[in-house]
Amino acid sequence: MFGLIVRKELREILGTPRFAATFGVVSLLIVLAFYLGARNYGHARTQHEAAVAENLRQMEGLTDWLQVKPSISLPPQPLASLVSGISNDVGRNVTVMGLGTLRASQSRYNEDPVLAVFRFMDLDFIFRVVLSLFAILFAYDLVSGEKERGTLRLALSNAVPRSTWILGKLSGAVGALTLPLLVPLAIGGLLLVVNRVPMQSGDWLRLGLVVLAGLLYVAANLGVSVMVSALTHRSSTSFLVLLVLWILAVLVLPRSAVLLAARSVAVPTVDEGLSQLGRLRTQLWAEDRQAIDTFLQESMSGEPESPEAAASIVGRFNQFFQQRSEARSQALEAFEARLTEQRANRQMAQERWAFSLARLSPAAAFSIAATGLAGTALDLPRQFIDQARAYQEVFERFQKEKTGGRSSGGIQFAIRVASVDGEAPKEEAVAIDPQELPAFEFRAPSVAAVLHRTAFDLALLMLFNVLFFAGAFVAFLRYDVR
Amino acid sequence: MQLDNASDRDNASELGSVPDLGSVPGPGPATNPEPLLQTIELTKRYEDGVLALDRLSLEVAPGQIYAMLGGNGAGKTTTLNLFLGFIEPTSGEALIDGIATHVDPLRAKERIAYVSENVALYPQFTALQNLDFFVRLGGRKSLDREQLSTALDRVGLQREAHNKRLKGFSKGMRQKCALAIAILKDAPAILLDEPTSGLDPKAGMEFTHLLGELRDEGKAILMSTHDIFRAKQIANRVGIMDRGRLVAERERHELAGEDLEALYVRYMAGPSEEVACLA
Structure with missing residues (x-):
């Protein structure tokens, strides 16, 4: 009996011209998303490699590693081309110095703003917007439509338990709307291989989980559609209710959650932090200048008696200046680290608020899961900056090995002692070898780490399914078929 | 159930004769007196207080067609819904082959087939x-x-x-x-809800002919209808319902000398008009 109802439902949905047309469009979108994603990945990879080469080229001719400020860039990730998340909005380049805060700049959309106008239609968009509507379109009249047509009365005039009927219909609808999607998804996977996108086994696994999350989300939409259909007696009412729910879940709730979170947890802006840092820098510099003035007044009350005396004064000045400079830098670094930490903590609190509220919507839960699995979620810039900081330490050690100092990005004083004839001593300048520079390699989080982070949202999607399917089941058991 | 057979019989001379059945097989005598479809004091009051069915008792034996006549809101469809287990009775019971539909609806429904008005x-x-x-x-x-x-x-x-x-x-x-x-x-029993409504005369005749065949095969058939002509043509028994009550019931042989249409109109007009008519 159950199998009979499932087969009927499959045949009823798959046999309609409505399904053929809609499925054709969705399949085309999915295949296009994979194709364009693969092409975009290739393009971004070429750009990244050119940026790395240009970085090395700019070092050619330099003779001092202290003058080197390497620019590292976030390499394109294969899955980011399919689930872009915030990967196109975050800065992809960081200029690394031996000292100082690192900031990413030059996002994809910052470089090519026209791309941000009509954003790339990725798998997240296709599942979250297109396929959720697709599910509603095919399930809004699953119960109320049968009642309107009268087929429900005829079917239930037989010895068919209502539980079997509704479970058969739910299973048939889920099968009819999810299994055919595997075809364009498989074609999409093939396109990645053909276009030589370097997908590792972990990437395939994560892509599989993105698809699983998408199918769970589509099934949740089917569940809620059947539930609403079993709570109403007219398919037009059911469709209207579902449309309102879709707008709330997909468009209103996630945005409202972010706005509410922003109102609840204020995060100081980057400019505010820079302003505070600037004030402290000015204050410390003023103090240093005063100290330098005092030092100079005390040390240089008259003409030095001999070149040795002059050299001694310069030596003491250098030592004094170095100490002040170090102290100032440490104070600024500590202050900036505190500001950065405070801002990051507030941001994370705001993010927790926003996501907790947004997760009331299955659409938001899916997006969070999909971007998390693809490595394009909100933690992408943090991961990049964290790894850039680690590289900064590597680079600092490298600079110290090479020069005994580190580049700070600030002003450097060179005090030269002239010889008797007034000419500076000549030094043999040797060009640095850029190939010696330690390479920056961005490591995407492991599959285990990604799974750990997204497990909650995957479980939430399953919970939505259980709730909606149970709701549909209970509503149908009480449904008035007259 | 309130019947007024005596007064109806007194007015038999006013009623017309049974129409020519043509090729439609007429109802034969019931071979099994045990009813396959039965309602016992069946009452349904909806949540909004409307009394849709008031102590309805009727029986349909195998090889019989029972036609329920009545206007909108008479309780015909409610009766069918109770047989189909789509609603629960307030009191009384609907039995299919002795099985109460509200007690064991699935087993009861194994024994019926249903044809709706708008198929x-x-x-x-x-x-x-x-x-x-x-x-x-x-x-x-x-x-x-x-x-x-x-x-x-x-x-x-x-x-x-x-x-x-x-x-x-x-x-x-x-x-x-x-x-x-x-x-x-x-199934041994068939429920029909306004089966000839909207059919052209030829299709109606064909449908009636098939019902006759099924009856002759021993099916117990309960049909609700507005079609007095078809009811008289094919039914073994006709019940007239009004506001949830069975107000008149006739065996086929009793209809031979009666004008069913006049009887129907009289009962549908209500008790006061009925008294006036009888006077």
Whole structure:
């Protein structure tokens, strides 16, 4: 009996011209998303490699590693081309110095703003917007439509338990709307291989989980559609209710959650932090200048008696200046680290608020899961900056090995002692070898780490399914078929 | 149940004769007195307080057709809904082959086939596909395509229509499909809700003829209808319902000398008009 109802439902949905047309469009979108994603990945990879080469080229001719400020860039990730998340909005380049805060700049959309106008239609968009509507379109009249047509009365005039009927219909609808999607998804996977996108086994696994999350989300939409259909007696009412729910879940709730979170947890802006840092820098510099003035007044009350005396004064000045400079830098670094930490903590609190509220919507839960699995979620810039900081330490050690100092990005004083004839001593300048520079390699989080982070949202999607399917089941058991 | 047979019989001379049945097989004598369909003091009051059915008692034995006549809101469809287990009775019971439908609806429904007023089948399925699905749903698993086609032949659906989608079918053609489903389910009892409503005269005659055949095969048939002509033509017993009550009931032989239409109009007019008419 159950199998009979499932087969009927499959045949009823798959046999309609409505399904053929809609499925054709969705399949085309999915295949296009994979194709364009693969092409975009290739393009971004070429750009990244050119940026790395240009970085090395700019070092050619330099003779001092202290003058080197390497620019590292976030390499394109294969899955980011399919689930872009915030990967196109975050800065992809960081200029690394031996000292100082690192900031990413030059996002994809910052470089090519026209791309941000009509954003790339990725798998997240296709599942979250297109396929959720697709599910509603095919399930809004699953119960109320049968009642309107009268087929429900005829079917239930037989010895068919209502539980079997509704479970058969739910299973048939889920099968009819999810299994055919595997075809364009498989074609999409093939396109990645053909276009030589370097997908590792972990990437395939994560892509599989993105698809699983998408199918769970589509099934949740089917569940809620059947539930609403079993709570109403007219398919037009059911469709209207579902449309309102879709707008709330997909468009209103996630945005409202972010706005509410922003109102609840204020995060100081980057400019505010820079302003505070600037004030402290000015204050410390003023103090240093005063100290330098005092030092100079005390040390240089008259003409030095001999070149040795002059050299001694310069030596003491250098030592004094170095100490002040170090102290100032440490104070600024500590202050900036505190500001950065405070801002990051507030941001994370705001993010927790926003996501907790947004997760009331299955659409938001899916997006969070999909971007998390693809490595394009909100933690992408943090991961990049964290790894850039680690590289900064590597680079600092490298600079110290090479020069005994580190580049700070600030002003450097060179005090030269002239010889008797007034000419500076000549030094043999040797060009640095850029190939010696330690390479920056961005490591995407492991599959285990990604799974750990997204497990909650995957479980939430399953919970939505259980709730909606149970709701549909209970509503149908009480449904008035007259 | 309130009947007024004596006064009706007194007015028998005013009533017309039974119309010519033509080729429609007339009802024969019941061979089994045990009712297959039965309501005992069946009452249904809806949540909004409307009394849809008031202590209805009727019986349909195998080989009999019972026609329920009555206007809108008389309680005919409520009676069928109670037999189908779609609603629960407030009191009393509806029995199918002795099984109370509100106690064991699934076992009761194994013994009935149902044909609705506006036959609703799946429009994107062919006649055979619809038949296959609903017959299997009714519990008949082992029917092959030829048996399905034979049933459609029997109800008079042309062969070339068997593999056509139902969305182009007329109401009469859909009605034939529904009757084929009922035939193939081979249930001992059949419920029909306004089966000839909206059918053209030819289709109506064909449908009535098929009902006669089914009755002769021993099916117990309960039909609700507005069609006085068909009811008189085919039914073994006619019950007139008004506002949830069975206000008159006639055996076929009692209708021989009665004008059913006049009787129907009289009862539908209400008690005061009935008294005036009798006076």
